[in-house]
Amino acid sequence: MFNIIFKRALITAIFTFVFDFLFHLSLTRPMETLTYFVLKFLVAFFVATALFSSDLFTKKIKQRNLIMILFGLISSTLMSIYYRAWELGEAYVPFGSRAPDITGINRDNLLLFSGTWWLGHALFFVTGALIAINFVRK
Numbered sequence: 001m002f003n004i005i006f007k008r009a010l011i012t013a014i015f016t017f018v019f020d021f022l023f024h025l026s027l028t029r030p031m032e033t034l035t036y037f038v039l040k041f042l043v044a045f046f047v048a049t050a051l052f053s054s055d056l057f058t059k060k061i062k063q064r065n066l067i068m069i070l071f072g073l074i075s076s077t078l079m080s081i082y083y084r085a086w087e088l089g090e091a092y093v094p095f096g097s098r099a100p101d102i103t104g105i106n107r108d109n110l111l112l113f114s115g116t117w118w119l120g121h122a123l124f125f126v127t128g129a130l131i132a133i134n135f136v137r138k
């Protein structure tokens with residue numbers, strides 16, 4: 001069972017990383033840092049490990065999609081917490097000013113801008129988890 005959990009978590013982290021990298025490469029300016037992407041990979045890996053080893057996921061078969069969405073939102077939230085802490089604690093920039101611009105979305109529309117970040121990054125995780133489940137079957 002550990003082998004399945006590890007493989008699924010690794011595949012989820014890889015695809016989450018790839019989707020996020022492609023998103024930032026094509027739709028945001030400026031590009032994110034190497035540290036951001038390394039942390040994205042690690043957060044996705046550990047959240048996916050928690051997902052695939054949780055009783056919620058293994059026993060609630062009919063609710064798996066909702067559970068994956070919940071864990072995707074958790075992953076996105078953890079990255080947002082890191083990002084805000086980095087802004088305030090290390091970069092010494094005003095709160096919310098470091099996030100790259102998203103092509104086609106006005107930063108002044110705070111709800112749309114923040115929601116796009118949060119839900120988009122959650123979607124990267126969920127998509128990676130779905131791919132992992134299809135690649136690694138029991």
